[in-house]
Amino acid sequence: MRIPLSYIARNLWARRLTTALTASGLALVVFVFATVLMLDEGLRTTLVTTGEYDNVILIRRSAESEVQSGVDRVQANIASSHPAIALGADGQRMVSKETVVLISLRKRGSDKPSNVVIRGIDQRGLVLRPQVKLSAGRMFRPGASEIVAGASIAKRFAGAGIGEKLRFGQREWTVVGLFDAGNSGFDSEIWGDADQLMQAFRRNGYSSMVLRLADSTLFERFKQDMESDQRLTLEAKREQTFYSDQSRALSTFISILGLTLSIIFSIGAMIGAAITMYASVANRTGEIGTLRALGYQRRNILAAFLAESMLLAVAGGAVGLGFASFMQFLSFSTTNFQSFSELAFGFRLNAAIVAKTLLFSLVMGFIGGFLPAVRAARMKIVDALRAA
Known part of the structure; x- marks a missing residue:
């Protein structure tokens, strides 16, 4: 009972x-x-969610982040020629050679600075990240001192709003657009043209490469080819796995x-x-x-x-x-x-x-x-x- x-x-x-x-x-x-x-x-x-499962990121072997990584132009060209890389509608390989730099910006309403990621991408960078959408303004023009800022950056940092200017890398950069990355880590970044950022920061090489394979099942073979090639000092990871490890x-x-x-x-x-x-x-x-x-x-x-x-x-x-x-x-x-x-x-x-x-x-x-x-x-x- x-x-x-x-x-x-x-x-x-x-x-x-x-x-x-x-x-x-x-x-x-x-x-x-x-x-x-x-x-x-x-x-x-x-x-x-910052990374795409079908994307692969190449960084220097043993580097724990893109900021610590370095990929010289010769190695970047060798890796870009791998036959497993997918081709876009225009017949070009789906590869984005990128430069990642840290700068210090002042927060809005205070003098407290904080580090912000500046990412230089090429014309394929946006295509490889379908979750990233322009929410205001336009995309930066290749070859110009223009940048686009993530939604979170524009809200929190002085000078990062659309139409405003930021000074870094001995240049003044105009914010011509804002993008929404769907609450992923890219919302906390500023993007610009990779070649222009390399010149501004006097870099001779890239930080990383992001690419898409023609078939996702080819990843293990591609990884083996990259890491066993004596000409390369690169490590291949699925982009989603890479950003997961960051957390x-x-x-x-x-x-x-x-x-x-x-x-x-x-x-x-x-x-x-x-x-x-x-x-x-x-x-x-x-x-x-x-x-x-x-x-x-x-x-x-x-x-x-x-x-x-x-x-x-x-x-x-x-x-x-x-x-x-x-x-x-x-x-x-x-x-x-x-x-x-x-x-x-x-x-x-x-x-x-x-x-x-x-x-x-x-x-x-x-x-x-x-x-x-x-x-x-x-x-x-x-x-x-x-x-x-």
């Missing part, structure tokens, strides 16, 4: 103030836990920090839940004795108090998750540990995070309510009735 769930819920409602205070503590812990997961997911999604260090840091905070806060929340349930047991000895006298067994009492604690935790978890969901409407920026440039991203909530968060709430409720439930179950009928 089980104690009805409706009876358990009414007990929580009868102690509304205590229930609300305990649930609030649990909600705070769940909020922290959920936002950490959303932060990690948002960062991962931003960097993974690894930052994601690890966020995960460790978030896990540490969640553990510390959850200990406090579970102690609070245990105190609440102990007080509930102490105030309901007569009720426990009556239930035992009516024929409910010790395991029924144990299950009822555990269910009460877990129901309390789920209520707090739902509130915390609800507040965390509003974080999706905010955007933040941080430093990419690989390129040391500013990266804008948003929080992401999905079904997996919801499930993990609610499970975390149930675990806190179970741990916090277990000992009080055991105490209630061990009460003897006579002692419980006498104490009442």
